[in-house]
Amino acid sequence: xxxxxxxxxxxxxxxxxxxxxxxxxxxxxxxxxxxxxxxxxxxxxxxxxxxxxxxxxxxxxxxxxxxxxxxxxxxxxxxxxxxxxxxxxxxxxxxxxxxxxxxxxxxxxxxxxxxxxxxxxxxxxxxxxxxxx
Amino acid sequence: xxxxxxxxxxxxxxxxxxxxxxxxxxxxxxxxxxxxxxxxxxxxxxxxxxxxxxxxxxxxxxxxxxxxxxxxxxxxxxxxxxxxxxxxxxxxxxxxxxxxxxxxxxxxxxxxxxxxxxxxxxxxxxxxxxxxxxxxxxxxxxxxxxxxxxxxxxxxxxxxxxxxxxxxxxxxxxxxxxxxxxxxxxxxxxxxxxxxxxxxxxxxxxxxxxxxxxxxxxxxxxxxxxxxxxxxxxxxxxxx
Numbered sequence: 001x002x003x004x005x006x007x008x009x010x011x012x013x014x015x016x017x018x019x020x021x022x023x024x025x026x027x028x029x030x031x032x033x034x035x036x037x038x039x040x041x042x043x044x045x046x047x048x049x050x051x052x053x054x055x056x057x058x059x060x061x062x063x064x065x066x067x068x069x070x071x072x073x074x075x076x077x078x079x080x081x082x083x084x085x086x087x088x089x090x091x092x093x094x095x096x097x098x099x100x101x102x103x104x105x106x107x108x109x110x111x112x113x114x115x116x117x118x119x120x121x122x123x124x125x126x127x128x129x130x131x132x133x
Numbered sequence: 134x135x136x137x138x139x140x141x142x143x144x145x146x147x148x149x150x151x152x153x154x155x156x157x158x159x160x161x162x163x164x165x166x167x168x169x170x171x172x173x174x175x176x177x178x179x180x181x182x183x184x185x186x187x188x189x190x191x192x193x194x195x196x197x198x199x200x201x202x203x204x205x206x207x208x209x210x211x212x213x214x215x216x217x218x219x220x221x222x223x224x225x226x227x228x229x230x231x232x233x234x235x236x237x238x239x240x241x242x243x244x245x246x247x248x249x250x251x252x253x254x255x256x257x258x259x260x261x262x263x264x265x266x267x268x269x270x271x272x273x274x275x276x277x278x279x280x281x282x283x284x285x286x287x288x289x290x291x292x293x294x295x296x297x298x299x300x301x302x303x304x305x306x307x308x309x310x311x312x313x314x315x316x317x318x319x320x321x322x323x324x325x326x327x328x329x330x331x332x333x334x335x336x337x338x339x340x341x342x343x344x345x346x347x348x349x350x351x352x353x354x355x356x357x358x359x360x361x362x363x364x365x366x367x368x369x370x371x372x373x
C-alpha cells in the first residue's frame with residue numbers, strides 16, 4: 001500500500017503521501033499483531049496437552065458416545081486455539097471473522113445429507129449384497 | 134463521510150466496533166476488510182476454499198466408511214509400532230501430531246519476531262518450522278512405505294474394507310503435499326528475511342515491489358492451516 005502511494009504521488013511529496021503512508025503503516029505494521037511470546041507458549045502447551053488427551057482416548061480404548069464426545073471436544077478446542085491465537089482471528093475485525101468462519105458451517109449440512117445417504121446405501125447393501133447365511 | 138470522499142483515503146480513521154461494524158464495513162462501498170491488507174485477505178480466502186476441498190475428502194471418506202458392509206480396518210492397530218519390544222498403538226501418528234504442533238508454535242513466534250524486525254530470530258524460527266515440517270513429511274513417507282509393504286493398495290488391503298487404502302492415500306497424500314509446499318514456501322520467505330529484504334526495501338523478483346514483514350504472518354497463516362487440517366484428519370481418520 002505504502003509503495004503504491006509513493007509511486008503514484010512521488011512527484012508531489014505532499015500531505016497525501018503522508019496520509020497514505022500512515023494509513024498503510026497503521027494497517028500493516030504498527031498494530032501488526034503484537035502479542036507477548038508467553039501467550040504463544042501457553043497455547044502451544046495446551047495444544048500438547050489436548051493432543052495427549054485425544055491420544056489417550058484411543059490408548060485406553062474408550063468406546064461409544066464417550067469416545068466420540070471426547071474426540072470432538074478436544075478437536076474443537078485445538079482448532080479453536082489455532083485459529084483464534086496462532087492465526088490471530090481473535091483480534092481481527094468481525095467483518096473478516098464472519099466472512100471466513102461462517103461459510104464452513106455449510107459443510108455441516110453436507111455432512112447431514114451424506115449421513116442419510118450412506119445409511120440408505122448401507123441398508124440396501126445389507127439387504128442385497130450381504131453374504132447369505 | 135464527506136472528508137473521506139474529499140481526501141479519497143482508503144478508510145475513515147475511526148472504525149465501528151461490533152455487529153454494527155460488520156454492516157458498516159461491508160456497506161461502505163469500499164473494501165470490506167478495513168485493516169487487513171489484500172495479501173492477508175487473499176490468503177484467508179484461499180484457505181477458506183482449501184477448507185472445502187479437505188471437507189469434501191473427509192466427507193467422501195465418511196460416506197465410504199459408513200456405507201460399507203465390510204468391517205473397517207482398526208487404525209489403532211494398523212498404525213501401531215513395535216518400539217523396544219513394546220507394542221504401542223497409534224504411536225507414529227501421535228509423534229507426527231506433536232511434531233506438527235511444535236512447528237506451529239515456532240511459526241507463531243517467528244511471526245512475532247518478524248513484526249519486531251528481529252530478522253535473525255525470525256529466519257531461524259522459520260527454518261526450524263521448515264525442518265519440523267520436513268520431519269513430518271519424512272515420517273509420513275515412512276508410514277506410507279510401511280503400509281505399502283504390508284499390502285495396502287487403493288483397491289485392497291489385508292484387513293477389511295477396500296476403501297481404507299484409497300481414503301488413506303488420498304487424504305494423507307493431499308495433506309502431505311500441502312506440508313511439502315509449506316516447507317518450500319517457508320524456506321523461500323526465510324531466505325528473504327535473512328537477506329534483509331524487508332529492512333532494505335529490496336524489490337521482489339516476480340513483483341518488482343517492496344515487501345514487508347507481513348509476508349511472515351501470511352506464510353504463518355498457511356502453515357497454521359496445515360496444522361489445523363491435521364487436527365481434523367487425526368480426529369476423523371485415526372481416532373474414529
